[in-house]
Amino acid sequence: MATEIERKFLVSGTGWQTLVKHSTAIRQAYLSQIGATTIRIRIVDDAEAFLTIKSPQLGPARSEFEYSIPLDDARALITLRTGIAIEKRRHIVQMGDFRWEIDVFEGAHAGLVIAEIELRDAAAAFERPQWLGEEVTGDPRYYNAYLAAHGAGDNAP
Numbered sequence: 437m438a439t440e441i442e443r444k445f446l447v448s449g450t451g452w453q454t455l456v457k458h459s460t461a462i463r464q465a466y467l468s469q470i471g472a473t474t475i476r477i478r479i480v481d482d483a484e485a486f487l488t489i490k491s492p493q494l495g496p497a498r499s500e501f502e503y504s505i506p507l508d509d510a511r512a513l514i515t516l517r518t519g520i521a522i523e524k525r526r527h528i529v530q531m532g533d534f535r536w537e538i539d540v541f542e543g544a545h546a547g548l549v550i551a552e553i554e555l556r557d558a559a560a561a562f563e564r565p566q567w568l569g570e571e572v573t574g575d576p577r578y579y580n581a582y583l584a585a586h587g588a589g590d591n592a593p
Contacts, residue, residue, distance in 0.1 A: 440500040447549040448569030465517030485510030519584035
């Protein structure tokens with residue numbers, strides 16, 4: 437079992453854009469959501485695919501199980517989704533020992549930009565870049581499963 441410890445922030449500036457080392461296109465959808473437990477299909481750069489199961493805890497630490505699956509299977513499974521497919525471009529920014537993932541949403545959630553940082557433990561200290569806005573860790577409205585269930589204008593952030 438893997439534990440994911442991450443904190444989420446809205447992005448309030450563009451200073452991160454010149455720091456991007458790598459970007460990927462992500463399309464993902466949810467097959468099931470029972471409470472906060474989710475089963476997700478993710479296609480990355482239309483070249484590889486993953487099945488992910490996340491535990492129900494909201495906040496910085498959650499159990500996460502992720503498995504590589506055949507791309508054709510992922511394409512078929514994504515059609516069985518509940519809610520809308522999430523489309524975003526993920527940009528990787530390395531700052532010191534920390535890697536930031538900045539998701540720029542497209543489609544129904546165009547304009548939403550969220551930065552995530554994975555930590556070794558929930559109390560780990562890190563430098564806060566100037567382009568970070570409000571912290572939204574633990575706010576269910578900013579979890580991808582919520583965004584998939586709520587289209588634009590449907591109480592989505």
